[in-house]
Amino acid sequence: MSALPAIADEWSAELSAQLERPVRVHFGNARRNVIVAKAHGRSLELRLNRHFTTAPPDVRDALVKWLRSGRRAARACKRLDEWIDEMSKTLGAPQRRPVKIEPRGDAYNVAELAREVRAACFADELPEDIETRVTWGRRGTVPARRSIQLGSYEFERDLVRIHPVLDQPAVPRFFVRYVVFHELLHAVVDRTEVPAPTRGRGKRRVHHSPEFRRREAAYADWSAATAWQEANIKALLRSARSGKPMRGARATLSAAAKETVSGAKSLAKVAQGWLFPDSLTDD
Numbered sequence: 001m002s003a004l005p006a007i008a009d010e011w012s013a014e015l016s017a018q019l020e021r022p023v024r025v026h027f028g029n030a031r032r033n034v035i036v037a038k039a040h041g042r043s044l045e046l047r048l049n050r051h052f053t054t055a056p057p058d059v060r061d062a063l064v065k066w067l068r069s070g071r072r073a074a075r076a077c078k079r080l081d082e083w084i085d086e087m088s089k090t091l092g093a094p095q096r097r098p099v100k101i102e103p104r105g106d107a108y109n110v111a112e113l114a115r116e117v118r119a120a121c122f123a124d125e126l127p128e129d130i131e132t133r134v135t136w137g138r139r140g141t142v143p144a145r146r147s148i149q150l151g152s153y154e155f156e157r158d159l160v161r162i163h164p165v166l167d168q169p170a171v172p173r174f175f176v177r178y179v180v181f182h183e184l185l186h187a188v189v190d191r192t193e194v195p196a197p198t199r200g201r202g203k204r205r206v207h208h209s210p211e212f213r214r215r216e217a218a219y220a221d222w223s224a225a226t227a228w229q230e231a232n233i234k235a236l237l238r239s240a241r242s243g244k245p246m247r248g249a250r251a252t253l254s255a256a257a258k259e260t261v262s263g264a265k266s267l268a269k270v271a272q273g274w275l276f277p278d279s280l281t282d283d
């Protein structure tokens with residue numbers, strides 16, 4: 001049982017009297033915008049974080065002054081800002097749904113691939129249990145459109161997700177292993193080079209630093225993997241969109257074709273940029 005609706009009624013009545021206009025107050029759990037005020041003609045709709053119900057009287061007064069005079073009520077604004085800052089700290093980190101770790105797919109076990117990659121490339125740089133934080137992404141949650149993100153690394157939870165479209169026999173093992181490698185390289189490099197957040201977008205812009213690019217290019221299967229990517233990207237996208245197995249996968253490339261693609265660094269880079277878009281969250 002919550003007394004919030006009753007308190008909201010009380011606040012609505014009081015604010016209406018103080019501001020001399022109809023005010024409807026709602027309390028909620030919004031963390032980002034703890035005050036949202038919307039005018040509908042003369043009446044005012046006010047959404048407040050529920051912590052306002054415990055605010056001291058001077059904060060409540062400041063809120064009224066701010067609603068009446070806006071930024072002109074400088075002292076009220078300052079008091080309100082201070083209290084919101086303090087209150088936001090007590091809210092703590094947002095709760096997120098726990099992630100189900102599912103490394104075993106139909107065709108590949110990404111934990112096994114992570115174990116291999118760690119041993120081969122990151123022995124002392126990643127914790128031994130890193131494989132327990134590598135999972136297939138959930139199937140069918142986000143429809144693929146023009147591009148596809150084959151893997152992601154989430155810094156906050158130290159979590160690697162691999163796109164389930166790769167979990168099929170038409171995708172060669174070395175390629176899935178490469179995608180696991182790419183994301184684990186984020187786990188290594190992003191630990192020492194924390195990417196700057198992109199302000200105001202709510203998304204962290206990921207960078208592939210020169211150090212990242214250098215180490216990626218040193219990976220044994222790098223040119224074969226980028227060549228496979230280039231040859232099969234369309235089939236992968238079709239498969240991700242339709243949910244049907246990949247058809248027409250070009251499993252092998254001739255040595256000449258491999259030479260051409262891996263020699264053409266810029267082409268490989270284009271494929272890279274497409275598969276691991278820099279602007280996506282926690283890639």
Ligand SMILES: [Zn+2]
Pocket residue numbers: 182186206208276283
């Ligand atoms: Zn990346």
